[in-house]
Amino acid sequence: MSSVKSPALTSTDQDALQSAVIEVCENAYFVFVEACDQTEFDALIRASGEAATPWLRATVHFTGETMGHVEIALPERLGAWLVTSLLGMAPEEILSPHQLSDGVAEFTNMVCGAWLSNLSDETLFTLHAPQVSPVAPGWTPLDQPQDDRWRRVSLNDMPMQIRVG
Numbered sequence: 001m002s003s004v005k006s007p008a009l010t011s012t013d014q015d016a017l018q019s020a021v022i023e024v025c026e027n028a029y030f031v032f033v034e035a036c037d038q039t040e041f042d043a044l045i046r047a048s049g050e051a052a053t054p055w056l057r058a059t060v061h062f063t064g065e066t067m068g069h070v071e072i073a074l075p076e077r078l079g080a081w082l083v084t085s086l087l088g089m090a091p092e093e094i095l096s097p098h099q100l101s102d103g104v105a106e107f108t109n110m111v112c113g114a115w116l117s118n119l120s121d122e123t124l125f126t127l128h129a130p131q132v133s134p135v136a137p138g139w140t141p142l143d144q145p146q147d148d149r150w151r152r153v154s155l156n157d158m159p160m161q162i163r164v165g
Helices: 011-029 038-048 076-087 097-119
Strands: 033-036 055-064 068-075 125-127 131-134 151-155 158-164
Touching (some): 011 033, 011 151, 011 158, 038 158, 068 076, 068 097, 076 097, 076 158, 097 125
Antiparallel strands (some): 055 068, 055 131, 151 158
């Protein structure tokens, strides 16, 4: 009898996850990504004003030799910027809630797929439909206990965090 296991992330896996974010952002969105430690990330949230703006949480579940999910938390403003950038829209164009959700879902799907491909080019995985939802009003990562599973990055001076569960 075989069982499907959730991945136990090593530092190499964490590095591969961050590399997947960089790969997707640089190749599809033409955006610079910089790793942040907790202190830098907190300062970025405060300096950018993202502590007072709505945030989104996007999750893609995967199954295969292992199972789990990739989760991204980002300010709604960053999500809108990513979607308009990918679609070649003018930055001032307004997205519908549906366009924003679909675009952030696709971004998360691309990162998850890149990460899994970087881990193994011989293993097949099934990516399930991404889920995107707003977080509770007033929520920011500043309110959360520090969690070493999150990788924190800056995309064009806007904060984003990502983890695998």
